[in-house]
Amino acid sequence: MTGKSNFLDCASDLLGKQGFTCDPELVQPWLTDWRGRYTGAALGMASPASTREVADLVKLCSVHEVAIVPQGGNSGMSGGATPDASGNAIVLSLRRMDTIRAIDAEDMTVTCDAGVILQNLHELAAEHRLRFPLTLGGKGSATIGGLISTNAGGTQVLRHGTMRAQVIGLEAVMPDGQIFNSLTPLKKDNRGFDLKQMLIGSEGTLGVVTAATLRLLPEISGRTVFWAGLQSITNARKFLLHCQKAAGDHLEGFEVMPAHSLQAVLDHLPDARAPLAARSNWNALVELVSNDAKTADLPEIAENILASALEQELIEDATIAASETQAEAFWLLRDSISPAERAIGPAMQHDISVPVDKMARFVETAVPQVEARFPDSRAIAFGHLGDGNVHFHVLAPPRAVAGEWEIEEGKQISMFVHDLVTEWGGSISAEHGIGQMKVDELGRLADPVALSLMRSVKQALDPKGLFNPGKLIPRG
Amino acid sequence: MTGKSNFLDCASDLLGKQGFTCDPELVQPWLTDWRGRYTGAALGMASPASTREVADLVKLCSVHEVAIVPQGGNSGMSGGATPDASGNAIVLSLRRMDTIRAIDAEDMTVTCDAGVILQNLHELAAEHRLRFPLTLGGKGSATIGGLISTNAGGTQVLRHGTMRAQVIGLEAVMPDGQIFNSLTPLKKDNRGFDLKQMLIGSEGTLGVVTAATLRLLPEISGRTVFWAGLQSITNARKFLLHCQKAAGDHLEGFEVMPAHSLQAVLDHLPDARAPLAARSNWNALVELVSNDAKTADLPEIAENILASALEQELIEDATIAASETQAEAFWLLRDSISPAERAIGPAMQHDISVPVDKMARFVETAVPQVEARFPDSRAIAFGHLGDGNVHFHVLAPPRAVAGEWEIEEGKQISMFVHDLVTEWGGSISAEHGIGQMKVDELGRLADPVALSLMRSVKQALDPKGLFNPGKLIPRG
Secondary structure, eight states, X not given: OOHHHHHHHHXXXXXXXXXXXXXXXXXXXXXXXXXXXXXXXXXXXEOOSSHHHHHXXXXXXXXXXXXXXXXXXXXXXXXXXXXXXXXXXXXXXXXXXXXXXXXXTTTTEEEEETTOBHHHHHHHHHHTTEEOSOOOTTTTTOBHHHHHHTTXXXXXXXXXXXXXXXXXXXXXXXXXXXXXXXXXXXXXXXXXSOHHHHHTTSTTSSOEEEEEEEEOEEOEEEEEEEEXXXXXXXXXXXXHHHHHHHHGGGEEEEEEEEHHHHHHHHHHOTTOOOSSSSOOSEEXXXXXXXXXXXXXXXHHHHHHHHHHHHHTXXXXXXXXXXXXXXXXXXXXXXXXXXXXXXXXXXXXEEEEEOOXXXXXXXXXXXXXXXXXXXXXXXXXEEEEGGGTEEEEEXXXXXXXXXXXXXXXXXXXXXXXHHHHHHHTTOBSOSSSOOTTTSHHHHHHHSOHHHHHHHHHHHHHHOTTOOBSTTSSSOOO | OOHHHHHHHHHHHHHHHHHEEOOXXXXXXXXXXXXXXXXXXXXXXEOOSSHHHHHHHHHHHHHHTOEEEEESSSOOSSSTTSOOTTOOEEEEEOTTOOOEEEEEXXXXXXXXXXXXXXXXXXXXXXXXXXXXXXXOTTTTTOBHHHHHHTTOOOTTHHHHOOHHHHEEEEEEEOTTSOEEEOOSOOSOOOSSSOHHHHHTTSTTSSOEEEEEEEEOEEOEEEEEEEEEEESOHHHHHHHHHHHHHHHGGGEXXXXXXXXXXXXXXXXXXXXXXXXXXXXXXXXXXXXXXXXXXXXXXXXXXXXXXXXXXXHTTSOSEEEEOSSHHHHHHHHHHHHTHHHHHHHHOOEEEEEEEOOGGGHHHHHHHHHHHHHHHSTTOEEEEEEEGGGTEEEEEEEOOTTOOTTTTIIIIIHHHHHHHHHHHHHTTOBSOSSSOOTTTSHHHHHHHSOHHXXXXXXXXXXXXXXXXXXXXTSSSOOO
């Protein structure tokens, strides 16, 4: 009996039929990321049912020196949950652990397993007249554990912060199989290093998140959504400041998109209509919300904002969604940019941030620089202007051959964009994480001090290097 | 020439006269903490003028294996900035580094050296019609670096979070003398472990904070402060929920104190007056605020809150401060509890938290338990009920001899209180940190997994153990 088959037998004994499989038909769907960019291989897939089982499995893997690739909804953007091609790792799926352990509606906290799906959490919160203030396109598959491990963002970060800001307590299994438990919902706790912060955003390289205590907020009692056309992204930035000043805490979202993105969506969605009659170079989608304790005449605030912005020529035109249906239609335009751009042809997508006050100038500078350096390609930026985070996509020239272009010119484009972002003091991953997609670029561009600190911490907590190898931490 | 005097010569050469001294008259005032509980010894005191000088000094100390005790305003509560008695360490004062590097009023961020004093930051923010949303009693001496290193709290945590929530970027010198710089004010950055989080609250054991980028908020346009008398702390908890529901984001502070504390303050401050005619078992001090973007009729909100709370018999009586002077007078009562209690006689002070929803029950249970176990002592709890954090003081019996009682019965009392807190799933340090005061208790009570993780990280980043030895991390 080889060591490998011995490990597989032990894993099967430990987790049972439901908890461990090597059946290629069952395992294979989870060996490719949802965008089909990365495909790996695995010894098998573990689906433990409890934190105890995760811990026992991790101990077993440690003894046999088997690598572990934790996986939630498999809807990450950077290949962080896909094993490498060696086939030496197991995929550790958290999806079976999908229990809400406790909800405290009075204190507005919820404690849930890592495998709980975001949309299910939203629905549960709504039943208690509460809400969980983070959402994103993949909410139907993304799990709480995955959202924590990637410190996910979304469209509500402007007001409520990233996933990090939602986590009050955490439970995780560490590389030595010990269970780290800080689930108690303490609002203040200064007993040393805040270890959970190290795990948030570490993409499974330091520990497997098994549960979390999260904050909830009172449900929304009303929202007003409006759309504005703008002459430039510089004006969009001024308009954002204008909205922040006038709407304060009511401002929940502020997204921008260029004319090209809007047109791509209109071409892509048969029933979609442009919110405004005339085409503007830029568009802003803005959402104001209120709750019971923060009632306000949102339509009136919106009208005042728009009237004064028109008067100051910050915007060219604007319209307020007349109904919830229309508000949803506005948001659908925003949420469809990525698939619409993908339908046009190959593109290199960059999830970047620079200091908020520099983002407009960055886009105005970087777009022509990229297009001059790579003729016939087209650069577009859209997204979370209020967070200093845009999705900077570079569309392939019409002559490009999909599949080839990405690994040749595409790669050069990404390096060029990342160089620019670094020059501007920005980040090559604002919200999507590093995974395997950006790990080499991180190695090329990161501050050597930060890199050496990351490696020291990794070495200290996972000396055998078994937790999600090849992800996040560039090889030394 | 011994190694030690060689080190001293090198340090003097490096930092100059202003930057390094061994003169006992100059050093001695900084060898005792402000409450006079701890006194240590030191080889000398370094006062570098720049991050570069800090880094060079740290490298020098590393070569000579000289321990470093970082110190800001020396107003910590747990002896974390006081060296031990060995005299083998140097005190590293950050007070000379007191420059505001940049303020961006539009983006509402400020970047400042570690030695900037909190009150100076408040004043600077006010000049720009902004505010820094963290304050505490020691604001006239506490430095930004010290506040970050201890993850300080205060009376605005309920609404704005602890120091951790204010830090956008950080600069620190690591134990190997490298400068870790994440000062760029990125709102979103998912390039691996969030290393600055590890430094926040690590009390100088992992790195010396040299600068930070902090968030600012719009200035307050108005506030309404009111005082309520309550029958029990359970009612105070209900009243807090009532205020949260009715005032939402306007609720900025919610502090409670028992009759004993109020009486102690009235006895201590010659000009102080009780806000209410009748004495209640408990008192709540509540502050509502608004800003330009969040205007509201605060007095009306306050009146509605109080009217319905009286009707529901949550409170016994209440009064709204009629002027800013009266509001200040109410807050002075709250801020004078600690000195007033100290004037009565020796006391053991415990800065504890439990889950917010359990705090009222904890106080009602723990107070009689402590008083039964330690006859003639008196337990009182006051402070940040909304954060699940109270200061739990146990006053010595009248027969107690100051100086003896603390190290005999007092120590037993603290262990008893900490055991109770641990049973309730709470923290033995909510906001004051561990320092040297609680390091043994942390070793006794902390989760062994958390302890072993802390030790691993410490060993990885500071293998020589030169950064603030004996603080925060219990000996193995």
